[in-house]
Amino acid sequence: MSSQQFETFLARLYADREFRERFLEAPRQIAAEAGLGEDEQRAALEIDQPGLLMAARSYEFKRAGRRSRRRLLRLPWRGV
């Protein structure tokens, strides 16, 4: 497993906030609509959700090209 389609699905989850929110609302439907194979759909449903949110916001931050600690702490996680 791990087709280009699945990589693109992951890249979109990480880069497209609206798509990610729709996925988290209705993961089964969005995974099916993405045209993933059966195993890939299962992997999508089992995704590490806190990790997805943390990673996606971290990538968003990198794309914005800002690195201040204050902005890092403004992300939806809590610095501990």
Added chain:
Amino acid sequence: MSAADRVGLGWRDALAASTYVHLDSIDVVEVILDDYFEASARQLRALRSLGKEVPVLGHGVALGLASVSAVATSRVERLAKVVNALEPQIWSEHLAFVRSGTYEIGHLAAPPRTSSTIEGAVANVETVRRIVGTLPALENIATLIDPPASTMSEPAWVTHIMAGTGSKLLLDLHNLYANAVNFGHDPFEYLRAFPLNRVQVVHISGGMWIELESTRRLLDDHVHDVPDIVFSMLAWLAERCPQPLTVILERDGHYPEFDALLRQLRRAREALASGRARHSWEAHELAAV
């Protein structure tokens, strides 16, 4: 530390003046190749002149080699131009994917650890070798998400890619530490499982703990000091890897006084020396038996 071990610093504009002044304490610098993609011929000549002052390594950050998709040759050609101008002693890239389809992730993401991404990485590294003319060392990345659809562990996946490409390993100890603690592994056991005989370069850096909905993870951010455990891991590594190691401290922001960075370089030297000394002592003890 062995005579061939080296300790250096990531080359950053904000640190350039201080780095130049302290080259007596810095054995090597590592330049981000992507920062020079738009550089003029004059800027590239200036970059090359840096190599006359101090040994230089090159580091790419956005090829996205660990992917089932073929790396774009136009990207590799751009990188090759900088590598050829700089002529670094070693150059490296990450075991990551950074884009797919029309989506740019904007940073290094861990692909599913599968035989497909191993095959993709091996093919992409061969493309890069053909265009650039030399093999990159390959770096393990940190991830906040356990890569979905993976069928093998990270150390096994990295080992297969090293075997398939023939590349050396750029072992980022803070990335490895973050992945270990984020996904329930003992850091030293996790380190032991990597192909340590392939390690050529080591990155050290720092990060911060973050928490979301009661999940706590370590974010590798390069804007904090190197934690003690990473120095312990470096000593552990130096004890077990007989080959020369080049250690690079990565710092990408919130720069402290330069003395604080020099102190971390000294601690890296001490860690290497302590690991090498333990190795020599054990070899001596074994010989005496």
